[in-house]
Amino acid sequence: MTARRFILFIFANLVCMIGSGQATSQQQNMYVLRLKPHADLKQAIAEFAKANSIKAGVIVTCVGSLEQYNLRFANQPNGSKATGHFEVLSLSGTFSDAAMHVHLSVADSLGNTIGGHLLDENLVYTTIELVVADLTDLEFTREIDSTYGYPELNARRKKKKP
Numbered sequence: 001m002t003a004r005r006f007i008l009f010i011f012a013n014l015v016c017m018i019g020s021g022q023a024t025s026q027q028q029n030m031y032v033l034r035l036k037p038h039a040d041l042k043q044a045i046a047e048f049a050k051a052n053s054i055k056a057g058v059i060v061t062c063v064g065s066l067e068q069y070n071l072r073f074a075n076q077p078n079g080s081k082a083t084g085h086f087e088v089l090s091l092s093g094t095f096s097d098a099a100m101h102v103h104l105s106v107a108d109s110l111g112n113t114i115g116g117h118l119l120d121e122n123l124v125y126t127t128i129e130l131v132v133a134d135l136t137d138l139e140f141t142r143e144i145d146s147t148y149g150y151p152e153l154n155a156r157r158k159k160k161k162p
Helices: 003-012 041-051
Strands: 015-018 021-024 029-035 057-072 079-095 100-107 113-118 123-134 138-144 151-157
Touching: 021 151, 029 041, 041 057, 041 079, 041 100, 041 123, 057 100, 079 113, 079 123
Parallel strands: none
Antiparallel strands: 015 021, 029 123, 057 079, 057 113, 057 123, 079 100, 100 113, 138 151
């Protein structure tokens, strides 16, 4: 099985939990993006989603480097920003042309690792190589979950157009 077929197999069997129901994607488009120096990682994802009318996007993989990170840590109201040279270790999450929930982990030049919720102003150092999938038969929305009051993921199959 080729790498492309394996990735398509994984996404064809992707199951997104929504309350007691499920939404399974059977169709997707994969995109490979390269971000250049000084680009804002979060803004680039948002702009790409809007330009391509993506309703249910997922981060497949990401490698590269940042000259600045800006992350919000768990249960904290504000972000934490640092400048330097950081290797991107992982980027994961979901996004649409309306919203996103993405986490980033990076390591500094000594290998110290930090991660959290992706905010604006995560700036590319040399490059970012990003692979995303558009689950074309699904739609992601965010609805307030009464447990903690945050807008949480709701995945549903797109309604077929008559």
